Amino acid sequence: QVQLVESGGGLVQAGGSLKLSCAASGRTFSSNTMGWFRQAPGKEREFVAGISWTGGRIYYGDSVKGRFTISRDNAKNTVYLQMNSLKPEDPAVYYCAARSYFDSRYALTQNDYNYWGQGTQVTVSS
Numbered sequence: 001q002v003q004l005v006e007s008g009g010g011l012v013q014a015g016g017s018l019k020l021s022c023a024a025s026g027r028t029f030s031s032n033t034m035g036w037f038r039q040a041p042g043k044e045r046e047f048v049a050g051i052s053w054t055g056g057r058i059y060y061g062d063s064v065k066g067r068f069t070i071s072r073d074n075a076k077n078t079v080y081l082q083m084n085s086l087k088p089e090d091p092a093v094y095y096c097a098a099r100s101y102f103d104s105r106y107a108l109t110q111n112d113y114n115y116w117g118q119g120t121q122v123t124v125s126s
Contacts, residue, residue: 002026002115004096009120012086016124020081022096022117033099033107034072034079038092038122048094049081050107059106063089086124093119 008020022034035050047061049070058070069082079096097113107113 002032002098002100004098004115004117006094006096006117006120009094009122011123011125014086014088014124014126016086017082017084018086018122020083020094020096020120020122022079022081024077024079024098027100031100031102033103033112034070035097035099035107035113036070036079036081037095037097037110038090039095039119040092043092045095045110046092047108051079057106059108083122086122088124088126091122091124093121095119 003025005023006020008018012018031053033052036048037045038048039045048064049060049068051058051070051072055072067085072079096117098115099107099113100115
């Protein structure tokens with residue numbers, strides 16, 4: 001079992017920044033591929049970013065490339081999402097996800113992850 005707890009969401013002005021954190025506990029964190037997704041009201045859950053267990057493979061959804069940065073600290077069992085230049089289309093509930101099994105493929109869809117956090121709300125004011 002892996003437990004994931006997100007934090008850091010809140011209200012920010014357009015153009016501003018927020019940093020989300022996801023603390024993991026349970027099974028060995030350092031071997032997990034980790035990801036961030038988001039879901040706005042009435043929309044499907046969208047892939048935001050993923051990072052391999054070594055941090056050597058990092059990938060982003062097209063809508064956040066160049067603005068968001070995913071990172072991880074295996075010593076702290078935590079993955080981060082630094083969000084810069086936030087736009088009015090970025091508000092959503094942001095979810096942390098973990099893939100606890102080995103798979104060499106990129107983890108880009110919900111089905112690629114088997115553990116999820118409860119989500120943290122991000123709101124952007126214009």
